[in-house]
Amino acid sequence: MKLRPPMNYPCRTKIHFSVAGDGVEKESKKDVEVIGARDSKITVLSFSSAESENNNDNGNDGVVLPSFGGETPEGKVSEGVERYGVVSVIGRRSEMEDAVRAELEFAAANGRSKRYDFFGVYDGHGGTHVAIACRERFHEMLAAEIEGSPAIGNDNNNDGDTKKYLDWEKVMEGCFGKMNEEVRGNEAARTVGATAVVAVVAEEEVVVANCGDCRAVMSRAGLPLALSIDHKPERPDELERIEAAGGRVVNWNGHRILGVLATSRSIGDQYLTPFVISKPEVTVTKRTEKDEFLILASDGLWDVVSNEVACKVVKKCLEGRIRRRSFSEEIIANDHNHGNRRASEAAAVLAELAMAKGSRDNISVIVVDLRKT
Numbered sequence: 001m002k003l004r005p006p007m008n009y010p011c012r013t014k015i016h017f018s019v020a021g022d023g024v025e026k027e028s029k030k031d032v033e034v035i036g037a038r039d040s041k042i043t044v045l046s047f048s049s050a051e052s053e054n055n056n057d058n059g060n061d062g063v064v065l066p067s068f069g070g071e072t073p074e075g076k077v078s079e080g081v082e083r084y085g086v087v088s089v090i091g092r093r094s095e096m097e098d099a100v101r102a103e104l105e106f107a108a109a110n111g112r113s114k115r116y117d118f119f120g121v122y123d124g125h126g127g128t129h130v131a132i133a134c135r136e137r138f139h140e141m142l143a144a145e146i147e148g149s150p151a152i153g154n155d156n157n158n159d160g161d162t163k164k165y166l167d168w169e170k171v172m173e174g175c176f177g178k179m180n181e182e183v184r185g186n187e188a189a190r191t192v193g194a195t196a197v198v199a200v201v202a203e204e205e206v207v208v209a210n211c212g213d214c215r216a217v218m219s220r221a222g223l224p225l226a227l228s229i230d231h232k233p234e235r236p237d238e239l240e241r242i243e244a245a246g247g248r249v250v251n252w253n254g255h256r257i258l259g260v261l262a263t264s265r266s267i268g269d270q271y272l273t274p275f276v277i278s279k280p281e282v283t284v285t286k287r288t289e290k291d292e293f294l295i296l297a298s299d300g301l302w303d304v305v306s307n308e309v310a311c312k313v314v315k316k317c318l319e320g321r322i323r324r325r326s327f328s329e330e331i332i333a334n335d336h337n338h339g340n341r342r343a344s345e346a347a348a349v350l351a352e353l354a355m356a357k358g359s360r361d362n363i364s365v366i367v368v369d370l371r372k373t
Contacts, residue, residue, distance in 0.1 A: 085344030193268030
């Protein structure tokens with residue numbers, strides 16, 4: 001296998017901090033430059049305590065206005081619909097192997113008058129086949145699992161009504177298993193796989209299923225709350241499982257199963273069975289008034305940006321305290337922006353930050369605004 005040589009070009013992302021007092025913005029500013037590995041021009045992010053609400057025109061200092069997710073055709077946010085933003089960029093890779101999907105009201109459950117919104121990030125490796133298949137099929141399979149699952153009753157309500165809920169672990173495991181079998185039916189994809197993190201956002205809960213090293217993080221009351229744990233071969237419980245199955249973890253350019261794969265769970269990767277499995281870990285988090293937003297992203301972000309930093313950046317974006325002034329070449333050429341303006345801006349800023357900090361992978365980010373409006 002021929003390895004692509006690293007590129008060493010300066011990358012500078014310039015961040016301006018400005019302070020507003022008595023309604024007048026001061027001219028004194030402090031610039032911060034982050035050196036990366038490839039020239040992506042200069043992107044200026046403005047941090048200001050003064051927020052302008054009159055910024056819906058197309059001439060806003062180079063800011064590209066994406067379409068608004070979670071809005072009706074008339075432009076009004078419908079009740080219960082989540083506002084979200086998506087960005088997916090090739091970064092410094094020669095091929096784009098990530099895929100993303102957002103589907104509002106993608107499923108209805110029997111016996112439950114609930115709306116379910118779906119968000120998924122798929123990080124392919126060895127090729128694009130599995131990630132693309134997941135993008136096109138996973139939410140459909142999950143909708144079928146939800147709609148075909150019986151409602152379970154829980155008579156704990158004071159009014160005597162039966163509370164209906166889903167066995168989410170069973171639903172998610174069934175969906176991941178079926179998706180895995182479908183992609184493994186293609187012999188051409190025998191050595192291709194994808195990690196996946198998906199979220200179902202309902203009115204009362206957020207359900208996250210993770211298989212691999214993509215990640216989901218919620219911000220609650222200003223603090224990051226991890227909703228998934230990365231599946232890495234060196235994770236003690238994963239290492240024990242792999243060795244019990246007869247496999248080995250080799251520390252070669254990072255911990256890898258048989259010296260090949262740097263994640264211990266994925267969809268596909270038939271050639272590494274039974275060491276690599278598709279069983280997800282599932283978390284169900286009850287929503288509260290303190291919930292602010294949800295971030296789903298591939299490891300192109302998380303390898304270089306911590307949960308804490310990501311949440312701080314998104315919070316400032318949603319509050320209008322960070323504005324993007326221009327796109328880097330990578331963003332311009334490979335941008336897939338959708339959704340609410342500030343949520344989309346937050347996702348794009350995280351991608352820019354990952355690039356500036358030297359990420360060498362594809363970068364895909366979904367930001368879901370959970371605040372009640």
